[in-house]
Amino acid sequence: MAEPAIAARNLSLVFGTNDGPVHALSDVNIDIAPGEFISLIGPSGCGKTTLLRVIADLEKPTGGEIRVNGVTPEEARLARDYGYVFQAPALFPWRTIEGNVMLPLQIMGLSKAERQERARKQLALVNLSGFERKFPWQLSGGMQQRASIARALAFEPKLLLMDEPFGALDEIVRDHLNEQLLKLWAATRKTVVFVTHSIPEAVFLSTRIVVMSPRPGRITDIVDCDLGPDRPLEIRETSEFLRIAQRVREGLRAGHSYEG
Numbered sequence: 001m002a003e004p005a006i007a008a009r010n011l012s013l014v015f016g017t018n019d020g021p022v023h024a025l026s027d028v029n030i031d032i033a034p035g036e037f038i039s040l041i042g043p044s045g046c047g048k049t050t051l052l053r054v055i056a057d058l059e060k061p062t063g064g065e066i067r068v069n070g071v072t073p074e075e076a077r078l079a080r081d082y083g084y085v086f087q088a089p090a091l092f093p094w095r096t097i098e099g100n101v102m103l104p105l106q107i108m109g110l111s112k113a114e115r116q117e118r119a120r121k122q123l124a125l126v127n128l129s130g131f132e133r134k135f136p137w138q139l140s141g142g143m144q145q146r147a148s149i150a151r152a153l154a155f156e157p158k159l160l161l162m163d164e165p166f167g168a169l170d171e172i173v174r175d176h177l178n179e180q181l182l183k184l185w186a187a188t189r190k191t192v193v194f195v196t197h198s199i200p201e202a203v204f205l206s207t208r209i210v211v212m213s214p215r216p217g218r219i220t221d222i223v224d225c226d227l228g229p230d231r232p233l234e235i236r237e238t239s240e241f242l243r244i245a246q247r248v249r250e251g252l253r254a255g256h257s258y259e260g
């Protein structure tokens with residue numbers, strides 16, 4: 001097997017707080033192969049964002065081990081091995097769409113011509129050709145989020161980390177962006193780790209779904225999602241799709257503590 005894109009062994013992270021220790025991640029074990037599309041799903045506080053941040057070297061684990069593309073998260077970060085997409089688009093309002101995508105490349109020291117060529121290529125991948133000179137406020141929320149994805153792709157990283165990127169968008173826009181993301185993934189074969197609260201979104205997009213549970217934050221199930229690469233939206237009505245969704249739902253129920 002090729003070297004895993006991500007390999008976590010007995011990974012844990014305990015935050016020290018005024019109310020005592022918070023076990024955000026406990027004994028997390030997973031191997032993610034290059035080119036997989038992995039969704040992390042689970043109730044609030046189960047450690048989805050923390051796991052993404054550990055992969056990105058924005059948080060240090062307190063136990064266990066993690067490798068990203070065969071190196072430590074810090075080395076992967078310094079090699080600009082991943083792109084990170086946040087829930088809110090986080091674009092600079094005073095820069096054009098193209099200017100936003102070019103910014104990380106400017107920091108990297110690429111010439112203006114190179115920056116422009118790369119930005120145009122990434123904007124084409126997210127279907128934003130023709131919008132290079134617009135400002136963020138001139139675009140819809142869905143378009144802004146596509147621009148954020150283009151910016152995350154600017155370094156052409158092998159790994160894309162996405163934290164609920166479509167959570168704030170309405171369902172029709174979200175469907176559309178899910179279809180586009182699948183196409184982008186098929187065209188680029190990047191490894192994607194995607195956080196979501198939506199079971200249909202996870203099943204539609206993923207090759208595997210990691211179900212997590214809180215207190216302590218841990219993996220309770222990993223569900224294969226072998227629907228093949230060609231997934232029209234109508235696949236959501238098939239019995240295979242519904243069977244996988246049901247298994248994820250059962251995993252979520254089992255790990256959920258109902259209070260009150």
Ligand SMILES: Nc1ncnc2c1ncn2[C@@H]1O[C@H](COP(=O)(O)OP(=O)(O)OP(=O)(O)O)[C@@H](O)[C@H]1O
Pocket residue numbers: 015016017022023024042043044045046047048049050051217
């Ligand atoms: N910097 C921090 N300091 C202390 N506790 C933290 C910190 N970051 C996260 N936590 C705690 O760690 C646990 C996991 O948080 P995390 O944000 O990873 O969960 P999540 O599954 O992404 O939740 P959500 O779906 O609400 O985004 C939570 O109990 C949270 O309060």
